[in-house]
Amino acid sequence: LSLEKRKYISVVGPAAATCTKPVYELGLELGLCLANKGFGIVCGGGGGLMEAVCKGSKSASGTFEGSTIGILPGEHAHEANPYCDIVIPTGLGIARNILVVRSGLAVIAVGGGSGTLSEIAFAWQLGKPICAMSNVEGWSKELAGKQLDQRHEGSIFEAKSLEDALSWLDQLF
Amino acid sequence: LSLEKRKYISVVGPAAATCTKPVYELGLELGLCLANKGFGIVCGGGGGLMEAVCKGSKSASGTFEGSTIGILPGEHAHEANPYCDIVIPTGLGIARNILVVRSGLAVIAVGGGSGTLSEIAFAWQLGKPICAMSNVEGWSKELAGKQLDQRHEGSIFEAKSLEDALSWLDQLF
Amino acid sequence: LSLEKRKYISVVGPAAATCTKPVYELGLELGLCLANKGFGIVCGGGGGLMEAVCKGSKSASGTFEGSTIGILPGEHAHEANPYCDIVIPTGLGIARNILVVRSGLAVIAVGGGSGTLSEIAFAWQLGKPICAMSNVEGWSKELAGKQLDQRHEGSIFEAKSLEDALSWLDQLF
Amino acid sequence: LSLEKRKYISVVGPAAATCTKPVYELGLELGLCLANKGFGIVCGGGGGLMEAVCKGSKSASGTFEGSTIGILPGEHAHEANPYCDIVIPTGLGIARNILVVRSGLAVIAVGGGSGTLSEIAFAWQLGKPICAMSNVEGWSKELAGKQLDQRHEGSIFEAKSLEDALSWLDQLF
Numbered sequence: 001l002s003l004e005k006r007k008y009i010s011v012v013g014p015a016a017a018t019c020t021k022p023v024y025e026l027g028l029e030l031g032l033c034l035a036n037k038g039f040g041i042v043c044g045g046g047g048g049l050m051e052a053v054c055k056g057s058k059s060a061s062g063t064f065e066g067s068t069i070g071i072l073p074g075e076h077a078h079e080a081n082p083y084c085d086i087v088i089p090t091g092l093g094i095a096r097n098i099l100v101v102r103s104g105l106a107v108i109a110v111g112g113g114s115g116t117l118s119e120i121a122f123a124w125q126l127g128k129p130i131c132a133m134s135n136v137e138g139w140s141k142e143l144a145g146k147q148l149d150q151r152h153e154g155s156i157f158e159a160k161s162l163e164d165a166l167s168w169l170d171q172l173f
Numbered sequence: 174l175s176l177e178k179r180k181y182i183s184v185v186g187p188a189a190a191t192c193t194k195p196v197y198e199l200g201l202e203l204g205l206c207l208a209n210k211g212f213g214i215v216c217g218g219g220g221g222l223m224e225a226v227c228k229g230s231k232s233a234s235g236t237f238e239g240s241t242i243g244i245l246p247g248e249h250a251h252e253a254n255p256y257c258d259i260v261i262p263t264g265l266g267i268a269r270n271i272l273v274v275r276s277g278l279a280v281i282a283v284g285g286g287s288g289t290l291s292e293i294a295f296a297w298q299l300g301k302p303i304c305a306m307s308n309v310e311g312w313s314k315e316l317a318g319k320q321l322d323q324r325h326e327g328s329i330f331e332a333k334s335l336e337d338a339l340s341w342l343d344q345l346f
Numbered sequence: 347l348s349l350e351k352r353k354y355i356s357v358v359g360p361a362a363a364t365c366t367k368p369v370y371e372l373g374l375e376l377g378l379c380l381a382n383k384g385f386g387i388v389c390g391g392g393g394g395l396m397e398a399v400c401k402g403s404k405s406a407s408g409t410f411e412g413s414t415i416g417i418l419p420g421e422h423a424h425e426a427n428p429y430c431d432i433v434i435p436t437g438l439g440i441a442r443n444i445l446v447v448r449s450g451l452a453v454i455a456v457g458g459g460s461g462t463l464s465e466i467a468f469a470w471q472l473g474k475p476i477c478a479m480s481n482v483e484g485w486s487k488e489l490a491g492k493q494l495d496q497r498h499e500g501s502i503f504e505a506k507s508l509e510d511a512l513s514w515l516d517q518l519f
Numbered sequence: 520l521s522l523e524k525r526k527y528i529s530v531v532g533p534a535a536a537t538c539t540k541p542v543y544e545l546g547l548e549l550g551l552c553l554a555n556k557g558f559g560i561v562c563g564g565g566g567g568l569m570e571a572v573c574k575g576s577k578s579a580s581g582t583f584e585g586s587t588i589g590i591l592p593g594e595h596a597h598e599a600n601p602y603c604d605i606v607i608p609t610g611l612g613i614a615r616n617i618l619v620v621r622s623g624l625a626v627i628a629v630g631g632g633s634g635t636l637s638e639i640a641f642a643w644q645l646g647k648p649i650c651a652m653s654n655v656e657g658w659s660k661e662l663a664g665k666q667l668d669q670r671h672e673g674s675i676f677e678a679k680s681l682e683d684a685l686s687w688l689d690q691l692f
Contacts, residue, residue, distance in 0.1 A: 066585020066605060075439065075621065086585060088607060088622050093421065093437040094298055095268045103607050113322025114297040121291035125267055149191065149286025239412020239432060248612065259412060261434060261449050266594065266610040276434050440644055441614045459668025460643040467637035471613055495632025
């Protein structure tokens with residue numbers, strides 16, 4: 001067992017109802033690559049992109065115990081997707097979105113509607129490094145490369161591909 | 174005293190550090206007009222636009238006890254702006270943004286940075302009617318007239334003037 | 347209209363399912379007396395003792411707009427008892443218990459089960475002055491006069507009657 | 520790596536300022552035994568009993584990655600004790616107490632003041648199985664064997680020794 005602390009990355013994106021096939025597939029690949037680089041994932045624990053990234057993580061050859069954390073809006077752990085190693089059922093409703101972005105060292109956004117938008121906005125408020133995928137439709141594409149306000153310099157990193165996102169992570173850590 | 178229930182409107186916008194003069198002045202007028210129409214205000218209880226709208230409400234000839242509610246991020250009631258009749262010190266940090274938009278029957282956004290953006294995104298998730306002022310700079314202008322995602326039809330109402338916003342409220346209630 | 351700020355007192359006790367008649371009646375009287383002394387009430391906005399204290403407040407000759415605040419666990423304002431002037435639907439579940447005790451200048455406990463127990467424990471952690479009624483059954487009686495831990499001196503005030511509780515408030519403010 | 524889901528137990532007790540030596544030592548042993556039985560731990564991530572139980576877990580021969588989860592009141596992961604594998608910095612203040620007890624399948628209380636009391640009360644509200652150590656001073660001893668209210672049958676299990684607590688867990692799972 002590694003005694004070194006794992007680094008966790010928050011991954012945000014659409015739930016099952018609005019998750020397109022390209023977003024789901026990108027999520028699978030992203031989860032796999034993150035695990036193989038030794039990163040854990042924090043997400044909202046639901047379906048859609050959240051399920052994809054957890055499934056990807058658990059299918060990686062380099063996966064590890066505790067590689068997937070799901071922070072749920074509801075009260076019951078069984079509502080998590082089956083690929084979450086660790087489940088935090090908050091009972092806080094959408095207020096849990098804040099916990100998702102606060103718990104990672106950086107945030108990667110993949111597609112997404114207004115829920116993802118709120119998570120990107122919170123991540124910016126918290127000063128988290130943010131990477132937004134622009135090769136899928138949704139708020140990640142809309143906000144890629146933008147500065148949300150002037151409370152800090154810089155802007156949301158635009159990743160045009162999975163490789164871009166992974167390079168960005170490599171530079172951060 | 175009226176025994177009829179008051180209607181409260183959530184008003185969101187920038188804190189003191191980033192509140193421009195036009196946003197502050199629009200807030201004053203908005204607060205005044207809302208009180209004169211019998212509406213109460215729910216806001217984040219801080220400075221900037223939040224202070225302006227509370228000050229406007231308390232300066233109206235039609236103001237009433239309890240017309241201004243401030244839901245604070247911090248633990249201490251004395252951190253509220255002095256125009257809040259009612260102070261809810263949540264100790265929840267920015268998670269209080271959700272309570273601000275949930276507590277009003279409708280949401281009016283005036284300017285704003287990433288905090289306001291998170292509030293607009295939450296209001297959309299909650300299905301609240303949203304009015305965004307487009308006559309001041311900030312996220313309210315950016316999102317005025319837009320549909321944030323397809324979880325429900327319609328879009329954020331664009332108010333090009335205070336009159337537009339008040340007409341929109343009249344049509345709602 | 348008084349421009350002076352109102353003082354709000356948190357009142358905690360059982361919901362409808364477990365509220366006995368003596369507790370409900372004490373709540374009615376307590377609400378009435380608090381309003382006549384100019385105090386507002388913050389409570390959990392539900393039935394049982396919460397309803398009683400709100401109803402008492404609104405029935406007082408000295409009642410005022412905004413005299414009753416209900417901070418709800420659920421997402422919908424219509425779940426509040428009908429005597430709440432101001433409703434904060436948190437969507438936070440029982441985490442809202444903390445907001446109830448944080449929002450008052452002091453806490454009065456009337457009867458109660460494990461929910462009330464959690465509120466008394468939180469009030470103690472927050473250093474709020476606490477008055478516990480010992481003339482009704484429940485956790486208020488169990489903890490009246492006790493020191494919950496040594497983080498601060500003193501103990502929970504034991505009120506053997508409504509008069510005791512009101513005298514305690516008079517001494518505080 | 521085991522693909523089977525780990526079971527997590529919430530462990531609650533005093534922070535560093537009020538943690539006695541017997542409580543700390545019991546925490547160390549408890550953490551060690553839980554890990555050796557394959558259980559993970561959820562705690563508040565701080566010092567005192569929280570640190571002890573995490574340290575015990577990580578020192579066990581049967582420890583595993585992700586065996587210790589710390590759910591912090593503050594905003595910063597570095598505030599966790601160094602034995603937390605997984606850190607959830609909530610920024611919710613003491614409202615995080617609810618998340619601690621909600622995230623475990625059962626709750627074990629060891630000593631404790633008003634914070635621990637609030638956690639026991641919440642665990643009861645949530646219907647979690649609760650075990651309270653009566654061989655150390657604090658609220659766990661006070662409430663061992665008691666029924667907090669009548670919302671459900673049964674009572675808090677009294678563990679007079681670590682062996683009692685472990686047998687109780689064995690019977691539960």
